[in-house]
Amino acid sequence: MQNNSFPKLHNATWPGIVGKGPDSEPPISFDTMLEMTAAAEVDGIKFDGVDLGLLDPHINIDSSDDEIKRIADKIASHGLKVGSLVAPIWGGPTLGSDDDRKTFVEMVRKSCHFGKVLRAHGVRSYGVIRIDSASSPEEWAKDPVGNTKLVAKTFREACDVAADYDEKLAAEGEICWGGMHSWKSMVDTLEAVDRPNIGFQADMSHTLLYLLGYNAPEHRILPQDFDWNDRQTLTEALKKVTDALRPWTIDFHVAQNDGTVHGTGSHDKTGRHCLATDPNGKLDVANDAGFWLRNENGTLTKAFEHICWDGCMFDNAVLTKQQTWNDILTTLIKVRELHGWN
Incomplete structure (x- = not known):
């Protein structure tokens, strides 16, 4: 029997979409993702809820309020709550045109409205809206100072819109997004936004790559010839990154990584999510989650009410196997046993 009731344990729906498509395997339906989550x-102990990618073909961001309520009813019928939402901002890159940036902010507004309807329904009482710069590190690198200001300006406008809905925005720490492709750049961007409702979404898989300096060699922390058996050096590196970004962290993904990059389409050179049971995983997941969930003194931050598993770009044969989700749930339970509360 588990002693802790918080943080709530969520699964993500978007692994059924991300990396799928015409040049890959077909997407896994929203209904199937819900069914497998509920069956785990x-x-x-079962999953408490799901985090939603507001993405086609699962969800139409332009759904009417009645359609959103039907989605809420469907999720609730599985005994699940809704936590964080992923805004579909990639059609409006922050480093694109003025119209692109207007599109970005409008997609955040639509996502906030979606969240408002879910809250009124009763299926959602916590969570944030996730964003990223929707632009590549290569584009950002053409003018680091000017482009950081441009990303921050767009985020600031989005924050002001989100504030009208009492929502917080979490910038995803993933190395494929310009201005958030290194831990130092991420801090610089967040500081430049200068809004109380901006924060950081830490994903254990993506943030591990911050230590290796992919896309930002100047911000690498681990030595070039790092031996993954050197746990002391890895611990010191994890502490450096988490001390810098933990104060900003308002959303958290439990995940595993094997220390290599992987990507398809716009998600180029990004964190290779591994299965919870992957023998090549470099993280002691349950232990290392504590670097994010506890402060430098070891005290629980309780900065968010739920944690979510994120595992993208696995084969459909893996994602449609029930044991996969039971293994993931087992890992989340271990995290809550070590770093949870009542």
């Missing part, structure tokens, strides 16, 4: 159970 370990020692009587």
Whole structure:
């Protein structure tokens, strides 16, 4: 029996979409993702909810309020809540045109409205809206100072819109997004936004790559010839990154990484999410989650009410196997056992 009731344990729906498509495998339906999440159970413990990617073909961001309520009813019928939402901002890159940036902000507004309807329904009482710069590190590198200001300006406008809905925005720490492709750049961007409702979404897989300096060699922390068996050096590196970004962290993904990059389409050179049971995983997931969930003194931050598993770009044969989700749930339970509360 588990002693802790918080943080709530969520699964993500977007692994059924991300990396899928015409040049890959077909997407896994929204209904199937919900069914497998609801069916997962370990020692009587089940997932508490899902985080939603507001992305076609699962969800139409232009859904009417009645359509959103039907989605909420469907999720609730599985005994699940909704946490964080992913805004579909990639049609409006922050480093694109003025119209692109207007599109970005409008997609955030639509996502906030979606969240408002879910809250009124009763299926959502916590979570944030996730964003990123929707632009590449290569584009950002053409003018680091000017482009950081441009990303921050766009985020600031989005924050002001989100504030009208009492929503917080979490910038995803993933190395494929310009201005958030290194831990130092991420801090610079967040500081430049200068809004109380901006924060950081830490993903254990993506943030591990911050230590290796992919896309930002100047911000690499681990030595070039790093031996992954050197746990002391890895711990010191994890502490450096988490000390810098933990104060900003308002959304958290439990994940595993094997220390290599992987990507398809716009998600180029990004964190290779591994299965919870992957023997090549470099993280002690349950232990290392504590670097994010506890402060430098070891005290729980309780900065968010739920944690979510994120595992993208796995084969459909893996994602449609129920044992996969039971293994993931087992890992989340271990995190909550070590770093949870009542």
